Amino acid sequence: MSAATRGAGAQPDERATRAASGGRDAPGAGGRACGDPAVGATRARLGPAPRVTVATDAALAARSLLVQRDLDDAAWDALLAASELLAGDRGRRPLLAGLRFAMLFLAPSLRTRTAFEVACHDLGAHAVPLQPGEGSWTLEHRDGVVMDGAAAEHLREAVGVLARMVDGIGLRAFAGLRDAADDLAEPVLAAAARASGVPLLNLESALDHPHQALADALTLRRQVGERCKVVVTWAPHVRPLPMAVPAAAVQAFAREGHDVVLAHPEGFELPDAVLDAARASAARRGGTFTVTHDREAAFEGARVVYAKAWGSARHYGEPAEVASAAVRRPGWMVRERDLQRGDRAFFMHCLPVRRNVVVEDALLDGPRSLVFEQAAARLDVQRATLCRAAGVDPASQEPS
Numbered sequence: 001m002s003a004a005t006r007g008a009g010a011q012p013d014e015r016a017t018r019a020a021s022g023g024r025d026a027p028g029a030g031g032r033a034c035g036d037p038a039v040g041a042t043r044a045r046l047g048p049a050p051r052v053t054v055a056t057d058a059a060l061a062a063r064s065l066l067v068q069r070d071l072d073d074a075a076w077d078a079l080l081a082a083s084e085l086l087a088g089d090r091g092r093r094p095l096l097a098g099l100r101f102a103m104l105f106l107a108p109s110l111r112t113r114t115a116f117e118v119a120c121h122d123l124g125a126h127a128v129p130l131q132p133g134e135g136s137w138t139l140e141h142r143d144g145v146v147m148d149g150a151a152a153e154h155l156r157e158a159v160g161v162l163a164r165m166v167d168g169i170g171l172r173a174f175a176g177l178r179d180a181a182d183d184l185a186e187p188v189l190a191a192a193a194r195a196s197g198v199p200l201l202n203l204e205s206a207l208d209h210p211h212q213a214l215a216d217a218l219t220l221r222r223q224v225g226e227r228c229k230v231v232v233t234w235a236p237h238v239r240p241l242p243m244a245v246p247a248a249a250v251q252a253f254a255r256e257g258h259d260v261v262l263a264h265p266e267g268f269e270l271p272d273a274v275l276d277a278a279r280a281s282a283a284r285r286g287g288t289f290t291v292t293h294d295r296e297a298a299f300e301g302a303r304v305v306y307a308k309a310w311g312s313a314r315h316y317g318e319p320a321e322v323a324s325a326a327v328r329r330p331g332w333m334v335r336e337r338d339l340q341r342g343d344r345a346f347f348m349h350c351l352p353v354r355r356n357v358v359v360e361d362a363l364l365d366g367p368r369s370l371v372f373e374q375a376a377a378r379l380d381v382q383r384a385t386l387c388r389a390a391g392v393d394p395a396s397q398e399p400s
């Protein structure tokens with residue numbers, strides 16, 4: 001299984017890997033490619049995740065953004081403050097003039113790729129977007145394999161080469177959704193981190209989406225600005241999707257000191273490592289974190305309802321089970337009437353979203369929806385993480 005055709009190139013979200021699966025929304029969870037082994041029957045409870053380690057170089061680690069748990073609270077707050085400093089026209093300054101950043105997209109993107117490329121442009125840097133399998137070689141990420149399959153290049157060489165030509169690398173590599181233990185280990189992100197001698201930015205990995213998390217936190221600071229009840233709710237979908245966004249969201253909102261409620265049907269538990277991180281952040285930052293299967297009760301008094309579909313931990317690697325009507329649970333689609341249980345509740349979603357499957361039209365198109373505010377915040381956050389990767393403090397270079 002090459003990175004571009006399996007874990008690293010899997011497209012379990014709306015973002016189907018065209019090169020590997022032949023088309024967006026191709027059938028089958030994760031868009032398995034020919035030659036992949038049979039879907040694993042891994043049903044293991046999603047236990048603690050190993051820590052993703054960057055190179056031993058502490059300075060390099062401090063400029064990389066791999067998983068949220070790597071950021072201490074000071075670094076988190078500094079990134080959000082820098083995002084505000086760089087918002088709007090204040091971010092259109094050549095703070096990174098002459099620098100170059102590569103993007104390795106092993107899965108499709110609209111917002112992330114655009115934010116990265118526009119942020120580089122705004123800051124005077126050059127962006128090199130690469131989509132392995134479409135314009136650059138398909139990649140293998142595992143060590144010690146005989147590369148006699150579809151992959152033409154190993155991630156070690158690809159990242160090693162890029163690191164000699166650019167000042168930072170962004171990487172998107174979704175969960176494979178076949179083997180829970182494999183996904184928990186963040187194999188592609190970890191392999192890239194080991195191979196890269198320049199800062200590495202996680203543009204969504206198996207179990208985290210730190211840029212989306214920062215943008216969502218920023219959006220909530222802007223729109224609400226005080227401690228509130230935030231419900232992160234599971235939503236139905238026609239395919240099993242990764243857990244990166246809900247995992248990112250609960251960690252982010254807990255770190256922001258909100259009263260976070262994670263609502264999902266039984267069988268859709270997030271990994272223990274994610275729940276533990278959210279609980280620890282809530283305790284440290286003065287909020288709360290609870291998990292419930294009672295969606296109606298969860299919405300009572302909510303200021304924010306954040307919807308996301310994700311696959312069942314119980315049926316990991318079994319797309320047919322996940323897609324069954326019983327598991328799809330259309331009653332969990334978020335509707336306007338759900339928000340009416342809340343307290344002037346806003347609706348949030350990272351996008352892309354399936355209308356009238358995840359959320360009804362009226363809510364998505366209505367005045368309580370913050371989806372465009374969230375997307376706009378991605379650009380502000382991207383500018384901030386690029387500055388951090390370059391070791392540039394925007395606060396020290398405020399326009400006069």
Ligand code: CP
Pocket residue numbers: 015108109110111112113204212350351352
């Ligand atoms: N929310 C998000 O990351 O969107 P893209 O997949 O389009 O980048």
